[in-house]
Amino acid sequence: MIIILKQHADQAAVNALRAELEAMGLSIHESMGEQEHILGLVGDTKAVSESWVLASPAVEQVRRISEPYKKANRKFHPADTVIQIGATKIGGGNFAVIAGPCSVESPDQICLVAEEVKKSGASLLRGGAFKPRTSPYAFQGMRAEGLELLRHAREKTGMPIVTEIMNTEHIPLFEDVDLIQVGARNMQNFELLRAVGRLNKPVLLKRGLSATLEEFVMSAEYIMAEGNEQVILCERGIRTFETSMRNTLDISAVPMLKRMSHLPVVIDPSHAAGINWMVEPLAQAAVAAGADGLMIEVHNDPARAKCDGAQSLTPAQFQALMEKIGPEAAFFGKTMN
Amino acid sequence: MIIILKQHADQAAVNALRAELEAMGLSIHESMGEQEHILGLVGDTKAVSESWVLASPAVEQVRRISEPYKKANRKFHPADTVIQIGATKIGGGNFAVIAGPCSVESPDQICLVAEEVKKSGASLLRGGAFKPRTSPYAFQGMRAEGLELLRHAREKTGMPIVTEIMNTEHIPLFEDVDLIQVGARNMQNFELLRAVGRLNKPVLLKRGLSATLEEFVMSAEYIMAEGNEQVILCERGIRTFETSMRNTLDISAVPMLKRMSHLPVVIDPSHAAGINWMVEPLAQAAVAAGADGLMIEVHNDPARAKCDGAQSLTPAQFQALMEKIGPEAAFFGKTMN
Amino acid sequence: MIIILKQHADQAAVNALRAELEAMGLSIHESMGEQEHILGLVGDTKAVSESWVLASPAVEQVRRISEPYKKANRKFHPADTVIQIGATKIGGGNFAVIAGPCSVESPDQICLVAEEVKKSGASLLRGGAFKPRTSPYAFQGMRAEGLELLRHAREKTGMPIVTEIMNTEHIPLFEDVDLIQVGARNMQNFELLRAVGRLNKPVLLKRGLSATLEEFVMSAEYIMAEGNEQVILCERGIRTFETSMRNTLDISAVPMLKRMSHLPVVIDPSHAAGINWMVEPLAQAAVAAGADGLMIEVHNDPARAKCDGAQSLTPAQFQALMEKIGPEAAFFGKTMN
Amino acid sequence: MIIILKQHADQAAVNALRAELEAMGLSIHESMGEQEHILGLVGDTKAVSESWVLASPAVEQVRRISEPYKKANRKFHPADTVIQIGATKIGGGNFAVIAGPCSVESPDQICLVAEEVKKSGASLLRGGAFKPRTSPYAFQGMRAEGLELLRHAREKTGMPIVTEIMNTEHIPLFEDVDLIQVGARNMQNFELLRAVGRLNKPVLLKRGLSATLEEFVMSAEYIMAEGNEQVILCERGIRTFETSMRNTLDISAVPMLKRMSHLPVVIDPSHAAGINWMVEPLAQAAVAAGADGLMIEVHNDPARAKCDGAQSLTPAQFQALMEKIGPEAAFFGKTMN
Secondary structure, eight states, rough: OOEOOOOOOOOHHHHHHHHHHHHOEEEEEEEESSEEEEEEESSOOOOOHHHHHHHHEEEEEHHHHHHHOOBBBBBGGGGOOOEEEEEEBBBBTEEEEEEEEEEEEEEHHHEEEEEEEHHTOOOEEOOOOOOSSSSSSSOOOOTTTHHHHHHHHHHOOOOEEEEEEEOGGGGGGGTTTEEEEEEEGGGOOOOOHHHHTTTOEEEEEOTTOOOHHHHHHHHHHHHTTTTTEEEEEOOOOOOOOOOOOBOOOOOTTHHHHHHHHHEEEEOOOOHHHHHHHGGGHHHHHHHHHHHHEEEEEEEEEEGGOOSSSGOOOOOHHHHHHHHHHHHHHHHHHHEEO | EEEEEEETTOOOHHHHHHHHHHTTTEEEEEEEOOEEEEEEESSSTTOOOOOOOOOOHTTTEEEOOSSOOOOBBBBGGGGGGOOTTTTTTETEEEEEEEEEBBBHHHHHHHHHHHHHHHHHOEEEEEOOOOOOOTTSOOOOOTTHHHHHHHHHHHHOOHHHEEEEEEEGGGGGGGGGGGEEEEOOOGGTTHHHHHHHSSSSSSSSEEEEETHHHHHHHOOOOOOHHHTTTOEEEEEBBOOOOOOOSSSSBTTHHHHHHHHHHOOOOOEHHHHHHOOOGGGHHHHHHHHTTTTTTTEEBBBGGGGOOOSSSOOOOOOOOOHHHHHHHHHHHHHTTTOOO | OEEEEOOOHHHHHHHHHHHHHHHHTTTEEEEEEEEOEEEESSSTTOOHHHHHHHHTEEEEEEEEESSSSTTTGGHHHHHHOOEEETTEEEEETTTEEEEEBBOOOOHHHHHHHHHHHHHTOOEEEOSSSOOOSSSTTOOEEEEEHHHHHEEEEEEEHHEEEEEEOOGGGGGGGTTTTEEEEEEEEGTTTTHHHHHHSSSSSSSEEEEETOOOOOHHHHHHHHHHHHOOEEEEEEEOOBOOOSSHHHHHHBBHHHHHHHHHHHSSSEEHHHHHHGGGGGGGHHHHHHHHHSEEEEEEESSGGGGGGGSSSGGOHHHHHHHHHHHHHHHHHTTTTTOOO | OEEEEEETTTTHHHHHHHHHHTTTOOOOEEEEEESEEEEEEEEEOTOHHHHHTTTTEEEEEEEOOSSOOOOTTTGOOSOOOOOOEETEETTEEEEEEEEOOOOOHHHHHHHHHHHHHHHOOEEEOBBBBBBOSSSSSOOOTTTTHHHHHHHHHHHHHHOEEEEEOGGGGGGGGGGGOOEEEEEEGGGTHHHHHHHHHHSOEEEEEOOOOOEEEEEEHHHHHHHHHOOOEEEEEOOOOOOOOOOSSSOBBBBTTHHHHHHBBOEEEEEEEEHHHHHHGGGHHHHHHHHHHSSSSSEBBBBBBBBGGGGGGOOOOOOOHHHHHHHHHHHHHHHTOEEEE
């Protein structure tokens, strides 16, 4: 961390700052030029908050050189992390597709969709049981019963299941879920992050609608700091001024996250676009940009889906998509899982 | 709700849509012009999701005419809601200032700040016990012990206390908190919203960093739909491209929220700016725009604050601010509480 | 255009609005339900501004059904437009790469880079002569002399040249430029758009940093409305809250623009990322998303480039990129030009 | 400027960078700690571009300490600039209101509005002659004839006139305009900025829809660098994700711009909100935040205005607004001009 002091900073304030930093176990390299006066901190600055430094009356600016994340940091873990869920691997050259309906609606619906997406090459089954909805009057998911139906679909198809947790109190219900999803709206629900961090189970963490990439990785770090290092990062579109789509897919997040971190990166083109015909080109772009997987909404009857019908593919559309994604993944040297 | 059908929409798809809408108890007014074909829905459309309608292959666009919120809606409740916390009223011409440190750090600190801000005219004491921090390595608050210290400060000063809840499991700890805060990062933590909605206690709901005003009011509606109508809306800056400030204060939110809803609106200039010298002009702007209150961070020693020191006022700076806010509130016809 | 009137709108105001709309030659289809009162306009509403309609005291909302652009609209021109510049075609399955330095710096530099990028497979040479710079103290380009050097490089290599125009007064200087670029900062410099619209020469129009896709197409429409239909749309990153990159590449713009319009769409990954190592994955994503071409900054000595060195590729890096882009374009069924 | 070198940077690259910096006349203060290696530049770094420094293979980060603007910088010019237009002063405690229609439509219209707004206390008359419109099919203004009508209104009322220039070629037409406006869409039309910088006439510069405050001040610097130091900065709302308003007023821009620069700052609440009923609270907030003036759209018949009717006040509404603004400006110690 580099601290740039104010020109003509009060010497007592500088001394006070130095003393506090040294009390934290940091050593200080001071450099004074004609126009600048700088303190370079040596040691572990992860816990030193920039806003705390800025509050000193002696400080003009502060600049972190080392990243504030450690367990998620590629610098300390150069090899790609590969996460295994059942027989499926994600990361390190392994590419996997998660597919299924926005929400579990009935035993028939979830089993039917599960069979269809499996046939087309998806390896993990998604389905919402607890649904975060903007309106309290909208369908809130089948909750515990939905989890039951997911388990049933897993039994019938052998596909591992992926579903979203919304509250720490529900953790007992998620014990045998294969991949627990933390949704975009809960990306900074730190109590929830810590709770899933204490599980021994892969977590799919979605990026918040306006989270910077550093904040996103810091949320993964929350989970990892508790001991659970099986985190998959999922970009699902950010909020911008553009109104013709639901969100704006941040495709650059793929290479940037992979440079920052060793964790696998998955793209959700369904939520990014919010429109079914746009899923295919965005999925193709994701593969080309280096993503490790896709998460795609498929519904047997989108016009009757209880949520997100407009962005859901029919099983036939999903089949057509997978016929393109398979060869493309191979073209880019990925192994389909 | 107005549904604009596609030109040359398939008649079977139109009929299917009509049948499902009628099965929901809605009646339909159909209008077919040369260039447009429209269905106008009559009845309670609160639970009809736009994305569900859009998923029909017959639909081009959908447009909600009536707002999706009801309990928070000024149309159905024209008079300003006034919320009372102890002897303090907020809303309906009553103006109140909430002040205190970002986080509770010690018995002396919280009592000292409480006494100082009370002397200057604040009527409610804020202080974080559970702290949402971007980094897992940063100070996370004194948690239950912090709540204890707040209660102690309340006893000594008589000031009602305001503090943030981060998880439904902590609700028992918040039983005698006077005003429960739901933070910006939890604005769409719907399980938490529902839980505080079942309490009989005022809630201060902060706007998410990239929440639209409609989403913000919908989150208040979540709380109100459970029976708790004592919600205060708090604008605290939104995330934009601007980098010279921590966030961008959306001052227009004040008149717009007051037109949409009857709930009181409070401004937090400390988080909006992230810089202490900017708190005063933003607080003054908030009063002029019609806000019902302010929430301001004050610390006895900002340079040593465990969080948000850069945006905290000293007690003396807060005193100077209040000497301006008092007369300004009077100028704008507000009663200081 | 659908006009939703206010409930209980004053009848005189409704009549006045109807009379004015009819005076514009529009016919009106009125529909009155229990909860809504709607006017559907029949006729050419391109010139009817939404803000004008909204200003009527009788109007609640207005919704355009038909797009406000006509010449750029795919609905009226279903086939892809193919633009030919010298021997190079862009659009309709033809893929082309524009490459060269951010700015022309010397005869040797531009000729050297031109020869290098040609060898690697670029078909058009870019180079800035007039440079829009945030600071008045930064290098502003070689201006007319830079154009001279570009012509010289064209003579030596046979590559058509692409360069940016910043002012209508410079048009005579651009007479023999092969593809005139209108930069992001001038996307809504309407006088300039009109001026290049009166030329018989292809125009590369860059999207403004915060322009919606509809505004972007409307700027193309400005050029086309003057008679020049040879417009290439170029997405180059939009401004968001993310700070780890210069801009955020809006990859969804490719499929969306191609649905809205028949014009070719080109991606500039250099400006989108602002970082050289990110150019390759973004270029690959662009091809996969369906772009018709790429615009890439290449400099013989990026560390000494007078502008945008951080995002420039060396000729060797560009060569390596082209060895990936060529097969990828073929994989996606495009013909390299 | 502080340059943070990469750990283990290649010594030859460091030497090359040092040599080039020294060749620019800068002296270098080098500082090497255990974890950081820093070059501090001493001398005038205004012309040293950050992207140029970043392009060196030895560089990790670069951080400007001194601002890149000089003439607009409050540090070198601590006193407020006061700009005089006719008898009206703006800045340094002087507050002025600019009012008038979005566009000049007829001799009667502009004279009528001029008389009305003058009566209510406006001191400058605005009116668009050249109109930047998103659509080429929308009304483009009366152009030269509109300027003629503004002159006529000035003759009849004595009010100085404010109107927008869109192109350098129109400068001769603006010779006797009292305050030339450069619009938001042309904030980075650098050729236009330079051209008005060579005039001896006040310029009202509007902030671009997604311009950072530093970019905004840099555009003022463009004008000032040519010799014209009479620049008024105008914040008119920025583009965000919020959809209930046309733009989001950045009220924090007022104190921040006044800290960065000595130039007067004016707020345009009409464009910020895009809705007439919101003009009043935003105008009041602007006064409280420390603005030096307001720019307000007034039309005799908003429902028939050729542009921006939805955000225009009637003369009676403007009169009511001014009855609030006058006392408020006095309350905040401003002198109405």
